[in-house]
Amino acid sequence: MTGSRAWHLASRPSGLPDMSHFELKPVDLPPLADGEARVENMWLSVDPYMRGRMNDVKSYVPPFEVGAPLQGGAVGKVVESRSPDLKVGDTVFHMMGWREQASGPAASFNKVPAMGVSDEQWLGNLGLTGATAYFGLLRVAEAKEGDIVFVSAAAGAVGSAVVQIAKARGMTVIGSAGGEEKCAWVRELGADAAIDYKAGPVVKSLIEAAPKGIDVYFDNVGGDHLDAAFAAARNNARFAICGMIEGYNAGPPPSFRYIMRVIAARIRMQGFIYTDYMAEMDQFYRDMGGWIASGRVKSRETVREGIEAAPRAFLDLFSGGNMGKMLVRL
C-alpha cells in the first residue's frame, strides 16, 4: 500500500460552503493491477462548477459523495506504471484532483500533447478553461469579426480567455469584473472597455460602454449581468450561457426586468457544457496553441501552495480571490 492524502466531502452545504464541509484524510492506494498507473499530482484545479457537485441533485455530472474523496482536474507525473501506454516520468492530466496521488486504469490519464508549454497550462488556457471559452464564443455564440461582445467575470479563468480570443478574431470586447485592479487587467488583455460591476448598476455601465448595443453575451455570472445583456442586446444577438456563479450559493435570481427583450431583439440563448465539443479538440489545440506561441493569448494564474490550501482556494472563487485561473501547486 502507498499512502496519500485526499480532501473528502464531509457534509453537504446549503448556501456558501465553509471549511467544515471538507476533510483532509489519508487514503491507501492499493498495489497496481496490470494496466494501471500511479500519478503524483503537481497541480490541482478548483472550479466554480464543483459547488454544484456538492448538492445531491441530478446534473450533467454526478454529485460528490459524502465521505468520499472529491474529484477535479489535475496535472501530475507518472511515478509507477503497469501499462505499456504510460511510462514513469510522463506528464498527464486527469480528473482525480483534490489529492496528492492518484491511481487507476491508464486510460483515466491523458498524456499531455507535446506543445512545449508549462504544465499548469493544461488546467488553464489549454485545458477545460480555454476550451470552454473557445467553443462557447466561437461555436455556441457563433461570434465573428466585427461583433460587439460582452463577457462577465472577464478577469477570471474562462472570461480572460474569452476576452483574448475575441480580440484575436477581430471583435470589440467589453468585459466586466469586480474592482478597478481587475478592470485594469481586463483592458491590458485587449478589452475595449471594462466595467467594474461593484461600482454601480451593471445595466447602466453596459449601456454607457456599448452605446450601439451588443451582438454577443458570454455569460459566466447570470443575475444582474444577464439582465443587463438583455437590455443591451441588438437584434439577433446570441447569448452563450456558460455559467451563473451568482446563483451557485444563493439560488436563482427572483426575476429579470429586461427578459422580454428576448422577443423584440430575437435573442438566441444557448447553454452548453464544454464536453459537447470534445470531437473538435484538435482544432482548439491548433488555434489556442498558435495564439499562446505568438503571445496573442497570455496566461495568468493565482497560485495557492500545498494540498491544505485547496478548499480555501475553491471558496475564494466566490468572493473573487483570483485573477486568471485559480490553481493549487503541490
Ligand code: NAP
Ligand atoms: P473564474 O471566473 O476564474 O472565477 C470565478 C469568478 O467569478 C471570481 O473570480 C469572481 O470575479 C466572479 N464572481 C464570483 N461571484 C460572483 C458574483 N456573485 N457576481 C459576479 N461575479 C462573481 O471561474 P471559471 O472557472 O473561469 O468559471 C467561470 C464561469 O464559467 C463559472 O460560472 C463556471 O461555472 C463556468 N464554467 C462553465 C463551463 C461549461 O462547460 N459550461 C466550464 C467551465 C466553467 P469578480 O472578482 O470579477 O467578481
